[in-house]
Amino acid sequence: MRHSKVVYILIRLRMNDRDHVVIQRHRKWGDWSFVGGHVEPHEETNWDLAAARAVEEELAPLRVGRDVQLVPLDHTPSTWGPVSSRSHKGKPTVYHARWYALQFLVDRDYGLENFDWTNLMLVEPTSSKMPALFARFPAGISVVPDAHANVASY
Numbered sequence: 001m002r003h004s005k006v007v008y009i010l011i012r013l014r015m016n017d018r019d020h021v022v023i024q025r026h027r028k029w030g031d032w033s034f035v036g037g038h039v040e041p042h043e044e045t046n047w048d049l050a051a052a053r054a055v056e057e058e059l060a061p062l063r064v065g066r067d068v069q070l071v072p073l074d075h076t077p078s079t080w081g082p083v084s085s086r087s088h089k090g091k092p093t094v095y096h097a098r099w100y101a102l103q104f105l106v107d108r109d110y111g112l113e114n115f116d117w118t119n120l121m122l123v124e125p126t127s128s129k130m131p132a133l134f135a136r137f138p139a140g141i142s143v144v145p146d147a148h149a150n151v152a153s154y
């Protein structure tokens with residue numbers, strides 16, 4: 001049985017009195033997921049490094065510690081599967097995920113303007129289009145702090 005360790009970055013934005021979450025289209029197989037990525041072997045003892053790397057790769061030019069901060073949402077990985085892995089030709093895979101909330105340290109509009117929206121989309125977590133995606137995060141989106149809650153101007 002294959003096991004995969006991943007980090008996910010939840011970006012919750014409160015707009016017009018409704019929650020929205022940023023999701024990302026995976027370029028290789030075209031499905032949608034949360035911003036994140038696999039934990040590299042040298043990151044297995046510190047998943048925070050993997051989360052920071054994922055932000056800086058997927059949300060460049062934003063930088064952790066300068067433009068955004070990451071808030072861990074769990075202390076132990078959540079697990080699901082086995083499910084068929086698209087990245088490994090359908091091989092059954094058990095996933096172990098750590099979850100982080102992104103918060104802007106800069107003006108939210110500036111941060112959002114710097115996202116490459118080509119592969120990103122805002123969705124409402126109550127959307128019936130992606131129930132399996134939101135079911136992966138067991139605590140529920142309401143525990144995720146708003147992405148701009150840490151900016152003094154808001």
